Amino acid sequence: MNIVLQLKIALRKVLSDQIVDNLKKTLGKIGPQKKKREIDTLYRLLFNAVQDPENSLDIGSNQTVETFKHQWTELADGQFMLSDTWFKENIGSILCDEMLLLKPEWFKGKSILDAGCGSGRWSYGLAQLGANMTCVDINEIAVNSTRDAIESFPVDKIFHLSPLEELDNVLGGEKFDMVFSYGVIHHCKSFNKAFDSVVSKVTDGGVLFLYLYGRESFSLDEDLELFKDRMYYNAITDQKERMVFLKQRAGNNPVCLNQLHDHFAPLINRRFEFEDIRSRLQEAGFGRIERTMDTTELYIRAFKGTDADAADVMLSKKGKPFWFNRYRVDIDD
Ligand SMILES: C[S@@+](CC[C@H](N)C(=O)[O-])C[C@H]1O[C@@H](n2cnc3c(N)ncnc32)[C@H](O)[C@@H]1O
Numbered sequence: 001m002n003i004v005l006q007l008k009i010a011l012r013k014v015l016s017d018q019i020v021d022n023l024k025k026t027l028g029k030i031g032p033q034k035k036k037r038e039i040d041t042l043y044r045l046l047f048n049a050v051q052d053p054e055n056s057l058d059i060g061s062n063q064t065v066e067t068f069k070h071q072w073t074e075l076a077d078g079q080f081m082l083s084d085t086w087f088k089e090n091i092g093s094i095l096c097d098e099m100l101l102l103k104p105e106w107f108k109g110k111s112i113l114d115a116g117c118g119s120g121r122w123s124y125g126l127a128q129l130g131a132n133m134t135c136v137d138i139n140e141i142a143v144n145s146t147r148d149a150i151e152s153f154p155v156d157k158i159f160h161l162s163p164l165e166e167l168d169n170v171l172g173g174e175k176f177d178m179v180f181s182y183g184v185i186h187h188c189k190s191f192n193k194a195f196d197s198v199v200s201k202v203t204d205g206g207v208l209f210l211y212l213y214g215r216e217s218f219s220l221d222e223d224l225e226l227f228k229d230r231m232y233y234n235a236i237t238d239q240k241e242r243m244v245f246l247k248q249r250a251g252n253n254p255v256c257l258n259q260l261h262d263h264f265a266p267l268i269n270r271r272f273e274f275e276d277i278r279s280r281l282q283e284a285g286f287g288r289i290e291r292t293m294d295t296t297e298l299y300i301r302a303f304k305g306t307d308a309d310a311a312d313v314m315l316s317k318k319g320k321p322f323w324f325n326r327y328r329v330d331i332d333d
Pocket residue numbers: 065068069115116117118119120121122136137138139142162163164165181182183184187188189194262
């Protein structure tokens with residue numbers, strides 16, 4: 001007989017029915033709290049393992065890559081995508097006047113690497129400005145969409161299917177006048193490897209642009225709650241039910257389903273402090289490291305080398321309303 005059962009029998013002999021009833025009631029009261037603590041601990045452990053900057057769990061990285069495959073197949077259109085005519089018409093000025101703060105004439109003939117090109121919206125804008133484009137993504141559908149998106153521009157175009165962590169395999173020692181990476185590295189299996197690989201591709205005097213999720217937008221506790229929602233969303237096996245989840249959160253605005261999918265589907269979704277990224281970039285030999293847009297997310301432009309003199313091509317910072325404020329839809333519960 002096991003020790004717990006023996007103890008139960010011994011206790012039952014010395015305790016009155018009333019005491020047993022009282023104990024049951026007390027245990028019933030503390031039970032859910034303890035359960036909650038245990039569940040929260042498991043979520044936190046899983047969150048840390050999935051967001052690990054050096055190497056996310058395979059289960060997290062495979063799932064993240066799959067969610068983007070779904071996004072580019074089923075939800076490629078929407079607000080701020082190339083199907084949005086307002087966005088498509090304004091993409092050049094969004095890039096120059098708000099995100100990069102560089103004059104349009106800087107781009108002509110420059111070599112630009114779009115690291116994690118997605119369906120090609122930013123490659124479209126950069127090619128339209130006259131840059132020669134090299135576009136990389138881990139997802140074949142994304143690379144093919146980007147190829148279609150920039151087909152008509154009379155610039156050089158090269159496409160690679162590759163994880164950013166392994167750019168050297170497809171690019172060798174090639175460097176670029178600009179490396180542009182919007183909303184990608186925080187989703188990569190290894191943030192550290194992808195970051196080092198991407199920043200190493202900027203030529204001396206060249207420009208790096210990164211858009212990363214900022215810790216300022218969500219505290220760690222809020223992020224954990226969001227992670228629970230992501231687990232819930234991913235546990236729904238029926239595609240129709242998943243759409244219901246997203247549509248409920250999209251309110252009356254179905255055009256933002258694409259952004260909501262970005263928010264809830266990929267399990268790897270890291271957030272960063274600007275100061276951490278700034279010191280990493282300084283270590284990698286970048287100077288003039290600035291946030292180009294004053295929002296809680298990180299829009300970062302930096303120049304390779306501390307003496308890069310770009311004053312004659314730089315534009316000054318603009319304030320709100322930014323391009324996305326025009327359509328801002330509240331995605332919180
Ligand atoms: C949020 S989307 C951003 C796409 C594009 N930059 C944009 O703003 O439209 C993230 C992209 O990162 C790609 N991705 C995820 N992990 C990657 C990795 N390890 N290496 C390269 N691309 C990756 C996905 O396939 C997806 O296209």
